[in-house]
Amino acid sequence: MGDNSEAYTSHEKGTPSSSRNAKKTIFIKYPNLAVGGVQSVIAAQMSILTKADYEVILVLNDDNVSYPLPVGAHLEILRGNAQNRLDAWSNLLKVFNPSSYIDHSILYRRDWPEYANRARACGVQSVAWLHSYLARSILEFNTNLSFIHENWDHLDKVVVLSATDRDYYSAMGHKNVIFLPNPPSLLMQVKRRQAARTIHEQSAPNLLWAGRLNQSVKQVSDLILIMVEIVQSLPGAYLNIVGPASDTSSDQVRQMVAENELEAHVSVHNEVANLELACFYEQADIYLATSVIEGFPMSLCEANSYGLPIVMYELPWLWIAEANPGIIPVTQNDVTAAAENVVKLASDPVAYKRASLGGLMKVSQLRDLDFHTTYQQLLDRALEPPPPIDPVRIAHILVSIDRYYSRTCLQKSALLSEYSSRATQLTAYADRILEKNQKLQKENHKLYAELVSYRGVKRSARLLAGAIMRRLKSGKHRTMRFPPIPGQLVV
Numbered sequence: 498m499g500d501n502s503e504a505y506t507s508h509e510k511g512t513p514s515s516s517r518n519a520k521k522t523i524f525i526k527y528p529n530l531a532v533g534g535v536q537s538v539i540a541a542q543m544s545i546l547t548k549a550d551y552e553v554i555l556v557l558n559d560d561n562v563s564y565p566l567p568v569g570a571h572l573e574i575l576r577g578n579a580q581n582r583l584d585a586w587s588n589l590l591k592v593f594n595p596s597s598y599i600d601h602s603i604l605y606r607r608d609w610p611e612y613a614n615r616a617r618a619c620g621v622q623s624v625a626w627l628h629s630y631l632a633r634s635i636l637e638f639n640t641n642l643s644f645i646h647e648n649w650d651h652l653d654k655v656v657v658l659s660a661t662d663r664d665y666y667s668a669m670g671h672k673n674v675i676f677l678p679n680p681p682s683l684l685m686q687v688k689r690r691q692a693a694r695t696i697h698e699q700s701a702p703n704l705l706w707a708g709r710l711n712q713s714v715k716q717v718s719d720l721i722l723i724m725v726e727i728v729q730s731l732p733g734a735y736l737n738i739v740g741p742a743s744d745t746s747s748d749q750v751r752q753m754v755a756e757n758e759l760e761a762h763v764s765v766h767n768e769v770a771n772l773e774l775a776c777f778y779e780q781a782d783i784y785l786a787t788s789v790i791e792g793f794p795m796s797l798c799e800a801n802s803y804g805l806p807i808v809m810y811e812l813p814w815l816w817i818a819e820a821n822p823g824i825i826p827v828t829q830n831d832v833t834a835a836a837e838n839v840v841k842l843a844s845d846p847v848a849y850k851r852a853s854l855g856g857l858m859k860v861s862q863l864r865d866l867d868f869h870t871t872y873q874q875l876l877d878r879a880l881e882p883p884p885p886i887d888p889v890r891i892a893h894i895l896v897s898i899d900r901y902y903s904r905t906c907l908q909k910s911a912l913l914s915e916y917s918s919r920a921t922q923l924t925a926y927a928d929r930i931l932e933k934n935q936k937l938q939k940e941n942h943k944l945y946a947e948l949v950s951y952r953g954v955k956r957s958a959r960l961l962a963g964a965i966m967r968r969l970k971s972g973k974h975r976t977m978r979f980p981p982i983p984g985q986l987v988v
Contacts, residue, residue, distance in 0.1 A: 522552045523876065524589070524598035524621075526612070529561040532741060532768055533709070534795055535601050535628050540564035541680040542599070542872070549869045551876075554593060558582065564683070579608065586612055590619040597622040597876045603652075604629055607644060613651040624654045624875065629792040630814060631665050631894065636790055636901040637713075654880060658793035661814035661890040667883045668891070674883060675875065678816050679793045680868045684771050684778075685802045689864070693854035694804040695846060696782055701733025702843040705781035705805070707774060707796050708788075710750060711743035716810075719787040719832055721753045721763065726836035728762050731843060736785070739777055741768035778803040782849075783839055789829060790901070791815060797824070798863060801856030806849060808838045814893050823856020829900070 523546055530536050539555070546553050547569035555572050566572060573589055575582035598616055603609045603625045613623040627645075634642035646669065649655070655674050657663050663676040696702065704727075708715050720738060727734045738750060747765050754763045769777070784800035786809035797817045800807055801824075811818075811826035818824050825842070827834035842849050 520550060520552050521876075522554060522593050522595040524554050524556050524593075524595045525601070526556045526598055527601045528558045528606075530555065530557060530564055531561045532563045536564060537682045537684075537795055538626075538628075538679045538793075539601060541682055543567055543570045544683070545680055545868045545872055546570075549873055554589075554595070556586070556589065556598075583608070583611055583615070587615050587619075590616060590621055594619075595621055597624055599624045599626065601626045601628065603627065603645060604633070604641060610648045610651045617651070617653075622653045622876070623651070624656065625652045626656045626658075627662065627792070628658065630659065630790050630812075630897070631662050632897050632901045633790055633792075635898060636904065654875065656875070659814045659816055660887065661893050662792075663883060664886045664890045665894050668886055672883070673880055675880065677871065677875070678863055678866070679795060680866075681802070681864055682795045682799060684775055684799050685860075685864070687771070687775050688803075690802065690804050690857060692804075693850045693857060694782070695853075696843060696849045698844060698846050700782075700843060701731055701735065702782040702839065703780055704734065704736040704783050704785055704839065705739070705777055705800070706736065706785045706787070707739045707777065707799075708794075709740050709743035710738075710745040710747065712745045714788055714790060715743075716787040716789055716830070717745055717750060718753055719810075719830065719835075720785060721750075721757055721759065722832040723785065723787070723835045723839070724759055724763055725757050726833060727839050728759070730836075730840045734762060734839075734843075736763045737766060737777055737781070738763065739766045739769055739774060775803075778805065781805055783808060783842055785835070785839070786810065787835075788812065789904075793817075798860050801860040802864075804853045804857055806842055806852035806856060808835055808842070810835070814890070814897065817859065821855060821859040823852050823854075823859055825852065 525539055525542060527535065527539055530539060543553050543555065544567045547567045551569070553567075553570035555566065555570060557572065557574050558576075560572075560574055562572065575585045577585070598621055600609055600612065600623065604627055609625070613625075616623050631642065634640065649671055653673060655666070655671070656677050657666060657674060658676070658679060660676050663674055666674040704724075706717075706720055710717055712718060717738070720736065724734070724736050747767055750765045754760060754765065766777075778799060781800075781803075782805070784797070784805040784807045786794070786797060786807060788794065788810065791812055793816065797807055797809070797815070801817070801821070805823075807824045809818075809824060809826055810829045810831075813819075813826070818826065825838045827838060842852065
């Protein structure tokens with residue numbers, strides 16, 4: 498493809514490299530900027546980098562943009578088929594001559610090695626973000642992790658979101674891996690709470706969960722099961738579930754609520770704006786989290802930043818969960834333990850205030866990080882050797898891999914059992930259909946034989962009628978006499 502200017506669309510178009518000043522240009526690449534966890538990180542990064550005097554060019558595959566672009570950032574959209582987008586990418590690299598590009602999609606796509614190769618050919622550094630925990634592929638039963646390992650050398654630097662991830666990839670022989678927490682979200686910058694929250698003993702707590710309505714990762718159905726047990730002890734408890742549909746719709750969650758007779762205790766809200774979500778955080782007392790896996794869940798950081806204690810299914814590798822008194826972890830899928838800990842917090846003002854303050858102190862560490870300097874060092878300096886591998890984190894890795902592998906095997910076994918049961922039902926149904934078909938075939942043969950016999954009789958009758966008509970027309974017929982009827986005279 499020669500001139501690729503038609504393959505991408507520019508919004509608030511930047512200035513080509515030939516006429517810019519010495520300001521460095523950074524590309525940030527992702528399919529879209531819709532509402533989501535990764536997208537909120539990108540929005541925060543754009544703000545940090547533009548304030549650090551970088552020119553930021555956001556490169557998307559479509560114009561689905563739900564976050565504001567800061568001054569100093571503009572948008573380029575790659576359009577067309579895969580080859581058109583790749584060629585347009587090469588054209589953008591030549592036109593704007595960035596020093597680095599950040600790719601947030603390597604966990605979810607398989608075209609990123611081609612983009613990294615074209616960037617490297619233009620002398621552009623590639624920095625990739627891995628937005629989930631290393632065992633995600635095992636949980637989802639796919640080969641994405643193997644693909645990343647096999648193509649790792651196409652990347653110059655890879656950022657992971659936990660020290661456990663860093664130790665794992667370092668142990669696998671990858672030296673260009675860096676652990677960095679994600680920056681505070683725009684929602685965390687709306688208000689900075691200093692004082693711990695308080696709660697009245699035996700109060701009716703307002704609970705909150707926010708995120709994508711996703712069953713496979715977020716396990717939203719467990720929220721309903723937890724509430725069933727909470728309301729038995731705290732009849733006035735109330736839960737707000739806030740977020741856009743994913744593999745589960747709002748109506749499906751509302752149906753779960755109705756099936757468990759929780760309409761007076763649970764409300765489901767669709768996607769809301771940041772300021773409205775901030776209101777939900779302000780009005781809540783306790784945050785619930787039921788995910789089976791996460792990389793750096795910003796909702797937990799946001800909840801702690803608003804002073805909310807968190808009751809969650811344990812995810813021990815998370816940065817926010819390490820040495821955080823504001824998080825009360827329970828065993829995965831233990832809805833009873835989760836409910837009991839909510840009741841304890843709501844019934845103990847001292848423990849509640851201690852957890853609220855502990856969460857605020859933990860999240861203040863994130864706020865206090867100098868992300869401007871950190872990102873400048875990431876983009877402009879050579880990597881330092883990673884620290885020694887922590888055997889405790891390796892133990893976390895082994896336990897989590899075993900958990901997810903076992904979970905996946907159980908899920909696949911359940912699916913196979915379900916498919917086997919369906920296959921048995923279909924086989925029985927097919928046998929009944931075959932039996933009916935055989936009966937129909939027999940009836941068909943019988944009807945066919947009768948039809949043939951009928952056609953033979955009909956043909957014979959037509960032949961006889963034709964013979965009679967021919968004799969009548971020829972005049973060679975004789976008067977037919979019939980035998981006399983007994984008791985009658987013959988005339």
